[in-house]
Amino acid sequence: MRPSTLFIPHLLSLCALIGSVLAQDLSALLGQEDPGADISIVLPGQTGFANASRPFNLRFDFEPAAVAFPTSAQEISDIIKLGNKVNHNVVARSGGHSYVANGLGGKNGSIVVDLRNFQKITVDDRAGTAVIEMGNRLGDIVTALAAHGRGLPHGTCPYVGIGGHAVYGGFGFTSRLWGLTIDTIQSIDLVxxxxxxxxxxxKLNPDLFFAMRGAGSSFGIATAITVKTFPAPPTATIFSYNWQLTASEAAAFFSTYQSFVLTTNLPPEFGAEIVLTPGNVQGNVTVGLAGGWYLPIERLNATLKPFFDRVPPPRAASFDTGDYLHSAVNLAGGSLDTSSAPDGTDTFYAKSLMTPEASPISERALAAWMNTLANEGFNAPVGWFIQAELFGGRNSAINAVKSTATAFARRTSLFTIQFYASSHGNVPPYPAGGFTFLDGKSQPPLYLPANWDFGAYTNYIDDRLANWQKLYYADNYPRLRRLKDEFDPRGVFVFPTSIQR
Incomplete structure (x- = not known):
């Protein structure tokens, strides 16, 4: 259902309304032929605008020039042309979960193209493919594909929109088996x-196809993707182990795990992350190992035994085994439904670190890191967690893709570590000490070679990250700049972390 909006039957009227808000002189448009567009929009001050422009991360409070709700690619085209005429940036919003509110433009004054009306999912059982429009949320996609016995690699939050998730990466516990979401894309319809x-x-616009898979928002507004889907595993287990460790024990634990995933012939059906949270007392760290196992559960214990033989026994463990759909419901927190309750919000700051397989985190760095988390982290002015997601290791489908095949360049990473901290109560304001903690003390000191080829993950986008062009896009960035000049020479799709012209 559309929000309370104002229906504009003519593009000239749309120009006039937005132009009045922007104080733009649109007299040059008076002679323009009417394309007969029926576009629903909300403007600042109108009923529904506050809800239509609400960010997921309440640390940001941007005011778009307008939020439009098109129903066709042609309507999106009309909106983009209008953005050109009134000299305002245009951004797409799928689910609105950008960590830095890039779906609202990442600044004031952008025209937002909300894709919530693009919700078709068409599954081709014979070809094993699906056409997914970009207004779909992950929960809806899981449910639709499971009805055909199929699956797709992606994250766990049901409210995340497929748009930004797919064009920047898209990681889940099946990614070592199936790759990132972008790796499944066979074609992209866009404006x-x-x-x-x-x-x-x-075969069609291959340079654009390269750029859209990893940096898509800088090059176009995707309306639908055709993806390769996978047979849903007949059995899946969501597992979780938990430890309460001293700082030195936690450092040894992480070092042991890092060695285990580097040297073990792990099956690709193993997906996992280490989760670090504050300890129960100062000096301790709460350590979790959680993930998905997409083979019969009997083989999980044998796979993990060499690791468990080298670490303290967990204080708790849980296993939930069922079919693939059941595992997705578990990871979603118990429900894939995105329509019966509103999406949530948070007030947070997040960073990421992608560590190279060729140069693991040193024991010296791990010891210093865990000591800081166990002590200063215990008294941090924010609630925090750290997830070390396993991207690499042997048999990883993520790293089987060449770094130059897509704009997503980090194809030799072992871990993608997310550092995430929320204000108390998850509401504004975000405390200044939260930035200090996350920017420095939450991360391992880099007692590593000067040329350590670490990176950062674009779906954990960070508006305070220095040298983000290199950290996100590595050696692909110069090519992306050239393509930006070719496909967006006027800078229509520009936001704080967009590819620069």
């Missing part, structure tokens, strides 16, 4: 900065 409606694939 370019000049309003052209087109398709990109390996």
């Amino acid at each position: 370019l900065a000049n309003g052209t409606v087109t398709t990109a694939s390996e």
